[in-house]
Amino acid sequence: MHVFLIRRLLAAVPVIVVVTIFVFALLHLAPGDPAAIIAGDLATAEDVAKIRAKLGLDQPLLIQFFTWIGQLVRGDLGNSIFSAHPVSELIGQRLEPTLSLTLMTLFISVLLAVPLGVIAAWRVGSWIDRAVMGFAVFGFSVPGFVIGYVLIWLFAIELDWLPVQGYTPLSKGVWPWLSNILLPSITLALAYMALIARITRAAMLETLSQDYIRTAHAKGLATEDVLRRHALRNAAIPIVTVIGIGVALLIGGVVVTESVFAIPGLGRLTVDAILRRDYPVIQGIILVFSGAYVVVNLVVDMLYTVLDPRIRY
């Protein structure tokens, strides 16, 4: 197991290197002078020069790159241009709301979408199947912020069951936390559920047509056992894969959803950083998000060996 672990970890290294180079290169590939754009329209030549020096843009390219990498390796993401606070500190402060939102979304999505996909495949062609597939197209097409506003309008304004916006830390009590996080999580979960339900259905259809499923039925196993122990276990690999890939979708959705529900997480930090053109903060958040994506997919690859003992790296 250790050998596979190390080999898989090594395979993630080039991905992280490419992400790092890419994030660095963006600052230089962008058309125009980034220092002038960050400084804004009202800036004097002096301001622009100051920002250029702050970002290190007045240094030769290679020196800039290695200075940046050197800082990254030590966990230093640079300082915000706007507030001069270290970017890592700013990100650390915003981590809890974003983690709450994504974990709750993951929980809701997997809990609902996998059974939906299984039932759709089991009753293929029935009204349940068509309803699930219809939901899958719908969930994938309606943008998160539109769903978010519809949910706010329905549950917070018309019915007045849940707060409209905002976030309460978990330390202030489970219900206040849950009541704030519920609507945004459902909003974010819809697209993710659509994706998972669709793949679950497709993977289940594939396994349900296998001979061993007929054998399992023939030897008198209960339908539930056949579905769960024989079919779902063998359909697990594509499902787990899409859960991992879908994390990219989830992260993109976080930025928009946090903005709709005024949740002070990483997404809000991103939006504030865009408005202030605070590029070091944007860079830092991209690195954190991409890192999270790589780690999640690493875990997914690890799960392969657990789910299917035949898989070896």
Next chain:
Amino acid sequence: MIGGALLLVIVLASIAAPWLGTVDPISIDPSHRLRGPSADNWFGTDRFGRDLYSRVIYGGRISLIVGLSVAALATLIGLAIGLVSGYLRAVDAVVMRVMDGMMAIPAIMLAIALIALSKASVLIVIVAVTLPEVPRVVRLVRSIVLTIREQPYIEAATAIGTSVPRIMLRHLLPNALPPLIVQATYICASAVLIEAALSFLGAGTPPEIPSWGNIMAEARPYFQLKPWMVLLPGVFLAVTVLAINLVGDGLRDMLDPRLARRM
């Protein structure tokens, strides 16, 4: 079919926007600010007194322009990289590592980073939304090329001295085309969504050009009192994306019956 009809209506409405009872979508009228829907202003007016119905109808143009341009650009670039990468092993390893890295960056974040560094314009939005879509096309094309290049007829073509570019254009391209067209429609839908999300966040289409995303963003402060100001452009956006996705599903079923049975 429903998707195709819907999409046709939306496309025609955007093209014929000036003749659909609209007024200039950016002309302001401070004496008619934040009005509710009426016979004059079907969807009401915004905080500058601009007619919301006209803004929503004209807003469709931006969504469709961005969607179509991104689909075309991403498909062409991805196709070129995918063909070369799939056929030439030497290039493959490097290109695929770069693509893996790009796919690890969430599409919206990549676009935000690019836009934060440029002056806002529709062109920059198109470029910024295209970039994260390219790796998906490359992966698709490459996987098709990898299966086809082992076929006997490719070997035969190589044996009689067919040049590499000719093999790519005459043998690999036609095989990659059907799934690529399907992929392009999905990219179009995704591009419309991302453009709206970016404009909604204030990092997309500049505020002087109406787009569904920035109309919604501008209406946000009034949502609790006048929810239709946010919801109406949202419905247009959702229906458009739905229509494009339905067209994609339809094309997939038509071009690849084998896949259709499974999905």
